[in-house]
Amino acid sequence: MSGGAAGLAFLEATKVYPGRRAPAVSDLSLEIPASEICVLIGPSGSGKTTALQLVNRLITMTSGDITIDGRSVGGLDETELRRGIGYVFQQIGLFPHMTVEGNVGTVPRLLGWPKERIRARARELLELVGLDPDEDLRRYPNEFSGGQRQRIGVARAMAADQPLMLMDEPFGALDPITRDRLQDDFLRLHEEVPKTVVFVTHDIDEAIKMGTRIAILRDGELVQYDTPDRILAEPANEFVADFVGADRGLKRLRVWTLSDVELGPPGEGTPELTAPEDTSLRDALSRMLVEGTERLTVVDSSGAPKGTVTLETITRLIGPEQRAVEV
Amino acid sequence: MTAPLAQQPVIPEFERGSECIRENRQFCLDWFVDNFDRVFAPRLVEHIELTAIAVGIGFAISFAAALIAYSQGWFETPFAIFAAFLYTIPSLAFFQLMVPITGLSVTSAEIALVSYTLLILFRNTLTGLREVPEDARVAARAMGLTPRQVLRRVELPLALPAIVAGIRIATVTTISLATVAAFIGVGGLGQPIFNAIQSGFKTEFVAAGLLAVALALVADALLVLLQRILTPWARAQRA
Numbered sequence: 001m002s003g004g005a006a007g008l009a010f011l012e013a014t015k016v017y018p019g020r021r022a023p024a025v026s027d028l029s030l031e032i033p034a035s036e037i038c039v040l041i042g043p044s045g046s047g048k049t050t051a052l053q054l055v056n057r058l059i060t061m062t063s064g065d066i067t068i069d070g071r072s073v074g075g076l077d078e079t080e081l082r083r084g085i086g087y088v089f090q091q092i093g094l095f096p097h098m099t100v101e102g103n104v105g106t107v108p109r110l111l112g113w114p115k116e117r118i119r120a121r122a123r124e125l126l127e128l129v130g131l132d133p134d135e136d137l138r139r140y141p142n143e144f145s146g147g148q149r150q151r152i153g154v155a156r157a158m159a160a161d162q163p164l165m166l167m168d169e170p171f172g173a174l175d176p177i178t179r180d181r182l183q184d185d186f187l188r189l190h191e192e193v194p195k196t197v198v199f200v201t202h203d204i205d206e207a208i209k210m211g212t213r214i215a216i217l218r219d220g221e222l223v224q225y226d227t228p229d230r231i232l233a234e235p236a237n238e239f240v241a242d243f244v245g246a247d248r249g250l251k252r253l254r255v256w257t258l259s260d261v262e263l264g265p266p267g268e269g270t271p272e273l274t275a276p277e278d279t280s281l282r283d284a285l286s287r288m289l290v291e292g293t294e295r296l297t298v299v300d301s302s303g304a305p306k307g308t309v310t311l312e313t314i315t316r317l318i319g320p321e322q323r324a325v326e327v
Numbered sequence: 328m329t330a331p332l333a334q335q336p337v338i339p340e341f342e343r344g345s346e347c348i349r350e351n352r353q354f355c356l357d358w359f360v361d362n363f364d365r366v367f368a369p370r371l372v373e374h375i376e377l378t379a380i381a382v383g384i385g386f387a388i389s390f391a392a393a394l395i396a397y398s399q400g401w402f403e404t405p406f407a408i409f410a411a412f413l414y415t416i417p418s419l420a421f422f423q424l425m426v427p428i429t430g431l432s433v434t435s436a437e438i439a440l441v442s443y444t445l446l447i448l449f450r451n452t453l454t455g456l457r458e459v460p461e462d463a464r465v466a467a468r469a470m471g472l473t474p475r476q477v478l479r480r481v482e483l484p485l486a487l488p489a490i491v492a493g494i495r496i497a498t499v500t501t502i503s504l505a506t507v508a509a510f511i512g513v514g515g516l517g518q519p520i521f522n523a524i525q526s527g528f529k530t531e532f533v534a535a536g537l538l539a540v541a542l543a544l545v546a547d548a549l550l551v552l553l554q555r556i557l558t559p560w561a562r563a564q565r566a
Contacts, residue, residue: 097560
């Protein structure tokens with residue numbers, strides 16, 4: 001179980017803690033295609049972390065099943081299963097007595113890789129997560145800041161090229177700026193190395209930013225499982241609408257960039273106000289409001305005009321007539 | 328009645344001794360240097376042996392007990408009570424108590440000395456294991472380390488500073504207590520002290536005492552050094 005990405009499926013997975021009547025996770029059925037980032041989100045007590053830990057059997061399932069590429073996790077040897085799944089959590093859990101190389105090399109060592117291969121892999125990963133292999137491999141975790149530590153945590157979870165990664169509020173303890181940077185870097189990393197990721201958070205903004213799909217849980221039950229845009233455009237019920245917030249219309253604007261909307265023809269002459277096509281609609285709208293204009297010229301990466309976007313295009317997109325944009 | 332012993336020290340080669348010796352001053356360095364090999368060196372070696380064996384065996388027992396208590400919580404209280412009970416027995420009485428059972432032997436001395444190490448070594452080892460950060464333990468399990476690997480690769484290394492701290496206290500305490508073991512005739516630095524109490528020869532008394540203190544300091548320093556070598560991460564700080 002290594003290399004590539006694995007499909008993950010919850011099949012009526014249920015967890016009842018001893019002595020509790022209400023299940024923590026109840027009949028959860030969820031299919032996560034390979035290479036997607038599925039965000040589990042819900043208020044505290046909704047069962048999202050429990051659901052996550054059922055996958056690597058840190059918590060034992062009461063009934064139902066979970067499969068990775070069609071193989072039931074219950075049928076695998078516990079340690080072997082875990083060595084094939086990356087795990088990143090808020091407390092990070094780096095081993096303070098091991099160097100960065102020792103930490104990152106934990107699973108490869110368990111798998112019996114030769115020393116040189118572990119070292120080469122650790123170097124490669126450190127570079128991938130934005131640290132300096134020459135400087136940092138031999139240092140100890142307490143020599144790093146929180147953000148750097150979680151980068152090491154992510155590198156460690158990818159060390160054996162695990163096809164599946166579980167992340168439990170990985171950036172929850174970081175300050176907003178560091179969190180934002182790690183989110184961006186993780187998304188970039190995910191594009192380079194598209195693992196299947198299950199990502200737990202209680203922050204709807206993070207869910208919208210990180211998820212290719214979002215599963216909203218409440219009291220252990222799945223309320224809605226959809227793309228971020230559909231969750232924002234068509235919340236399944238009042239609970240979801242409340243949860244995503246009254247500004248869900250504005251939140252949707254962050255999901256889309258100017259390249260996702262139909263542009264009007266480019267105007268004549270030299271455009272006054274331009275925006276690159278990878279600008280989010282939210283930033284484009286903000287720009288219009290700030291500049292007091294209703295029209296921006298969209299340019300591609302070389303700066304050549306591609307078309308125009310108007311205030312009306314944007315308002316139409318999130319207005320009452322418009323449904324979610326189909327991918 | 329002869330004169331009190333203190334005025335007639337039984338000192339080897341007293342007649343040829345220095346003025347310091349003849350006046351039985353507090354400490355005569357020349358005599359100490361001249362007689363170190365004969366009077367003190369063998370006793371020092373015995374003392375080190377007594378201590379090393381006691382701490383070694385005491386650690387083996389305490390370590391095993393702490394591992395059991397770590398996985399089986401119920402074991403902690405009975406063993407702690409047992410070790411605390413042993414710890415409260417007055418040392419002189421303990422050595423004497425063992426004589427009818429194991430005779431005037433090193434075994435008697437070691438049984439008593441080992442008993443005194445158990446409480447501190449057990450407590451420190453168990454505390455060290457329990458204070459391993461929970462997040463490191465969770466990470467280890469989640470990465471697929473077996474319980475035995477978690478113990479060997481994560482929990483024990485992280486408990487090491489607490490374990491070594493226990494060994495340091497046990498070693499220093501044992502070096503001090505082992506002087507009393509000379510009471511049942513097993514040698515060590517207590518021997519010259521007992522001799523000097525009887526003879527009143529101050530230099531022998533003071534020298535043996537100072538050697539015991541020096542031994543304790545050196546042993547402690549060596550253990551600190553050992554800990555530094557074994558826990559390089561403890562000194563690493565964020566730049």
